[in-house]
Amino acid sequence: MKKTIAYSMVSLLMVTTLAACGSNNESDNNSKANNAGNDTTANAGTTNNAGTTNNGGTANAGGDADISGKVVFLTNRTDMVDKEYKDYEKRFEAKYPKVDLQFEAITDYDKNEKIRIASGSFPDVVLLSTLIPNADFPKYFAPLDDVKFDGDIYFKDFKSFDGKSYGISSGNSTVGIVYNKQAFAKAGITDVPKTYDEFLAACQKLKDAGIVPLASNFKDKWPLGAWYNDVPAVITGKADTANSRKDTDTPYTLDNTYGKSFSILKELYTKGFLEKDVNSTNWEQSKKDVAQGKFGMYLLGNWVINQVVDAGAKTEDVGFFPFPADNSGQAKAPLNPDWFYGVNKDGNVAAAKAFIQWMIEESGYDDFAGFIPTLKSKEPKLAQLTEFNSYNPTFVEAVPTDDTALSIQNKAQIDMDALVQEFVLAKDPQKVFDKVNGQWAKARKEFVK
Known part of the structure; x- marks a missing residue:
């Protein structure tokens, strides 16, 4: 279900994952x-x-x-x-x-x-x-x-x-780009990106200024959950990507939602917009690096904002905007518990x-x-949500997990975080998808007749 929510209604809100929870x-x-x-x-x-x-x-x-x-x-x-x-x-x-x-x-x-x-x-x-x-x-x-x-x-x-x-x-939370405003200023970025091309241009400016554009926390794995839980919702405007996997033996293809999402991260990696060595990232250190402006951005939920502030950033130096996954200029964002x-x-x-x-x-x-409160009557106190909602995003509300899809997932034993890692680092991403599609199809036979 889609909702466009003004800040006065943001408490009427919020997958990666998961966790952070916070x-x-x-x-x-x-x-x-x-x-x-x-x-x-x-x-x-x-x-x-x-x-x-x-x-x-x-x-x-x-x-x-x-x-x-x-x-x-x-x-x-x-x-x-x-x-x-x-x-x-x-x-x-x-x-x-x-x-x-x-x-x-x-x-x-x-x-x-x-x-x-x-x-x-x-x-x-x-x-x-x-x-x-x-x-x-x-x-x-x-x-x-x-x-x-x-x-x-x-x-x-x-x-x-x-x-x-x-x-x-x-x-509850939404997911978008948490950024260091001082890092943006140092790189000469005067406006937050509204399109994917503008986002890539901002990344290049950050890199040229000696700032790591995006902290992926690649080695830590769990932050990669945004790329299979949340970016697909931004791309499609729908929250049922994971559930719809039950309807096919090949849920992972280069031209479908997963392929498009993972390919964005792969492009950022290829262009040098992630950490210098993605195989030695450290979550706790990354919060300090974002706080100090050594890293420019996170693609995570609003829950991480208070943690960046706790790591040393001034509240007024931390911003939040919807991730532009395409060039439509229409902001979309997931709304998750x-x-x-x-x-x-x-x-x-x-x-x-x-x-x-x-x-x-x-x-x-x-x-x-830094959550959107569970009680509908309670307004969130996080100032960055005001900025986020000023871009008038269409919120894509999460739907319950389909038990059949989850059962297939568990039987197939597909580690989604590891899948993202393999895809990004692979010379031939199609082979990575072929492998997991084989696991999925075999498991699916037990649950879908």
Whole structure:
């Protein structure tokens, strides 16, 4: 679905991925795991590790007195451990004195969480893995329809199955070009690019000025998710590229959406507009380099803006504009939910639901992460969204993942980030596509008759 949204309506908003979540990525843009809590596993109807019995329950039923015991959140934000999470713990436990809130942080979240869930050992609150089909949610997670938020929320039914919701978006975002205004000024760029040709010209000016035009974080892989999740939506104006793969044995071709998107990145690489050595990039360092103007741009979500500021940039020196993937001059941008909170159905369900509600309504995490808030009534505070919306982009709203397409993807074991890497570096990109199309077609036979 397409929407043109003015800034006054931007809170009526938001794939790579994922994570960042913040960051919205699979390894969530953080380099080191920091175990800030212990795993909790409890059987339904039995006493859990905190000494409380959990047979469900809502975040509101019975008031605060009913919320007790230990609750552990498995998070991707390793950078927040011993920092913001300490404040969250203090404030949440002040509201719920009988609760012991703990955090466990991991990297490579999607893969590691899926392993944990498959083993039956995962904490009370998690971020729903993008690798798990919606149809499998009832096996592991508690429905969240009874959590009564203070107003309507975005993407309420995105992680639903059989009429029940199993996930609440932690925040929402769009994806475009985050840029250092001082770097642009040094390179003599007076206007942000409105077309792809203008974008290439800006890249050349940055390169000529000794500035790396675009930080790809190629080696880190997960930032490449924008090239298969978000740029396709910009190219086509549709959000169903990934889902439509189920209808063909050859979803990856040079002349379709994936081929066009990956070819843009390959052109930027060939022209020397990415890091000098793409095989030795470093995510944490890149934030400092963008902040200092050594790198000119990111192609990422608005969630990264606060991280660039935290890395040393002045807020007024960081800008944000839609990525011009063609020469039409018509700005388009994806509107995406970030990670979704989910509750272990065999964990401390009541406390877990209370924690999710508190994170959405009271924590301030959406402001810290630079998100478009999950609550529709709450205006985003990120100033750069004002600039972004001044270009009047048409927003392409994300659609739920099709379980058949996801099942084929999982069976084929196609690493999309690695696919982008191989395509960009390949002398013959068609051979790269031929290989993954073979994997896809073989897996598809099991799900599409």
